Amino acid sequence: xxxxxxxxxxxxxxxxxxxxxxxxxxxxxxxxxxxxxxxxxxxxxxxxxxxxxxxxxxxxxxxxxxxxxxxxxxxxxxxxxxxxxxxxxxxxxxxxxxxxxxxxxxxxxxxxxxxxxxxxxxxxxxxxxxxxxxxxxxxxxxxxxxxxxxxxxxxxxxxxxxxxxxxxxxxxxxxxxxxxxxxxxxxxxxxxxxxxxxxxxxxxxxxxxxxxxxxxxxxxxxxxxxxxxxxxx
Numbered sequence: 001x002x003x004x005x006x007x008x009x010x011x012x013x014x015x016x017x018x019x020x021x022x023x024x025x026x027x028x029x030x031x032x033x034x035x036x037x038x039x040x041x042x043x044x045x046x047x048x049x050x051x052x053x054x055x056x057x058x059x060x061x062x063x064x065x066x067x068x069x070x071x072x073x074x075x076x077x078x079x080x081x082x083x084x085x086x087x088x089x090x091x092x093x094x095x096x097x098x099x100x101x102x103x104x105x106x107x108x109x110x111x112x113x114x115x116x117x118x119x120x121x122x123x124x125x126x127x128x129x130x131x132x133x134x135x136x137x138x139x140x141x142x143x144x145x146x147x148x149x150x151x152x153x154x155x156x157x158x159x160x161x162x163x164x165x166x167x168x169x170x171x172x173x174x175x176x177x178x179x180x181x182x183x184x185x186x187x188x189x190x191x192x193x194x195x196x197x198x199x200x201x202x203x204x205x206x207x208x209x210x211x212x213x214x215x216x217x218x219x220x221x222x223x224x225x226x227x228x229x230x231x232x233x
Contacts, residue, residue, distance in 0.1 A: 002042075002156045006163050010036040010051075016043075022106055022124035025050035029120035030110065039124075040159055045132050045144075047155040049162065050106075050124025060114040060211060062121050063227035066093065066107045067185050067212050068173060069123040072166030073105075074188050080153045080161060088190040091205070091214045092198065092230060095127060096190045097150070100143035103127035108232045125162075129155065178210065185212070198225060 004012045011034070015024050021039035028037055035054035041047065051069065055062035070089040077087045077097075088096040093105035105125045109118040128144040145153065172180055186192070186207065196205045196216070203218030213226040 004038075004040055004156055004159050004163075006038060006160065007167055009167060010038050010163055013037060013039045015039055015041045021048045022050040022122065022126075025052050025122045025124060026108060028052065029122055035120075038159075038163065042155045042159075045130040046126065046128050047159065048124065048126035049159050050122055051163075051166070053121040053123070055109075055118055055121055057117065058115050059109055059111060059118050059121075060226065060228060062109070062118060063107065063230075064173065064178060064181070064212060065121060065123050065170075066105060066227055066230065068169050068181055069125070069162075069166055070095075070105055071181065071184050071188070072169050073125060073162050075165040075169075076158055076161035077150075077153070079165075080158060081148075081150045082152075085149055088188050089185065090190045091208070094190070095125065097143055097145060097148045100141055100148075102143050102145055102148070106232055107227075107230055112228065112231050112233075114226065114228050178212075182208070182210075182212075199229075 006012050015021055019041060021041045024039040029052045033052060035052055037052040038049055040049040053065055074087045074089060086098050090096060094101050095103040103126050107123045109121040111118045129146050131144045169181060191205050192207055194205055198216060201216055201218055201223055203216045206215040206217050209215060209224060213224050216223045
């Protein structure tokens with residue numbers, strides 16, 4: 001595996017085989033590793049990476065790192081993929097390439113108490129590079145990166161670019177607040193204005209509130225789902 005070269009504020013931890021970098025990052029975080037640790041796994045058909053954060057704000061605000069990391073990945077793919085490739089983000093963490101699902105983001109933290117400051121928070125993504133369980137075109141709702149004209153995107157370069165773009169957005173978020181991030185995310189969001197289902201609720205995805213919570217219109221009611229509902233245990 002080619003070593004990933006990360007910015008000075010980050011450190012890399014390569015894992016291989018069937019080891020999940022998200023699980024690895026969570027384990028390291030629970031043991032007290034430094035913020036900025038990125039665990040990653042690159043194989044022939046899949047890549048994944050997960051980044052450890054040490055928030056100094058309450059969880060409800062720290063969860064902004066989920067859409068922020070998504071924007072970082074979208075920007076990274078946008079800079080590396082051919083210009084005709086469209087990359088969008090689903091609110092619940094799905095990554096969409098040319099309209100089809102192509103991987104996902106996950107998030108978890110040391111605590112699920114929204115008003116508490118967590119000891120750590122981990123955001124990670126996984127993207128299929130090649131499909132190993134189907135023929136290209138069998139399922140129009142799912143795809144793999146190399147099937148969408150991105151065979152020239154090197155996984156190592158993509159992870160490095162994700163790290164740089166994510167750090168840039170963290171700096172902007174700290175300096176400017178969420179306004180710029182909101183605008184960027186809304187411009188690449190999947191499904192706003194469309195009918196969606198989340199849990200047992202279904203309705204029209206109206207957009208997001210100031211904390212990136214999903215606003216879902218169901219009949220005469222508007223439901224708010226905060227980002228903390230996406231935490232994995």
